[in-house]
Amino acid sequence: MTLDEAWEILQGSQFKRTRNREIILEFFSGKDRYLTAMEVRNHMAADNPGVSFDTIYRNLTTFSELGILEETELNGERHFRMQCDHGVHHHHFICTDCGKTESIPHCPMESLSVNLPGYEVEGHKFEVYGKCPVCLYP
Template identity: 80%
Template sequence: MTPDEAWRILQDKQFKRTKNRETILQFFSENDRYLTAAEVRGFMEQDNPGISFDTIYRNLTTFAELGILEETDLTGERHFRMQCEPGVHHHHFICTACGKTRSIPHCPMEMIAVNLPDYEVEGHKFEIYGKCPLCVAN
């Protein structure tokens, strides 16, 4: 997702265009990996030293609820990244060294559902963790 696509979603939902939101969206569009609120704050403090975690978390949560950001839990902490392909079901490989991700278009639920014939699955989450080729080489 691009920042322009994100702004269309925000404007459709009556959210104002603010400097903080612009900065957050730009930061995510330039980083192809999951980021923590602390990383976002570290970046934003350069131009806005008084920025609070409350402001950052509120925006990150809103962006995730609107489908602008994807969210996962890594090492007991919430991490966010720009939505890859809105509306397209996919999963990720996440590098535990550098944090970069790679989209996995195949969903293992197709195989798993066969083993759960009388169950009603309401949702699932599938992520693979390891090191990307660049981190393995280093």
């Protein structure tokens, strides 16, 4: 997702363009991995040391609910990343060390649905966790 697309979604949902939102979205747009609220806070602290976790979490949650950010849980903590391949169904391999992601275009539900005759699947989530080549062979 581009920054322009993110702002269109926010403005279409009656959210104002604030400096905090700009900083958060710009930070995510330059990353190809999942990030924690703490990483966002550390990034923002240089220019705004008083920014609260409430402000950060509120914005991250809003962005996630609007489909601007994707969300997952790693080690009991929420992680976020900019929505990728918007509108194209896919899954991710997520590095447990650095958070880098790699898209997995094949969906396992295609084969699993054969084992569920008579059932209607309303949604699913599939993620693969491990170490990327950079973290595995430093």
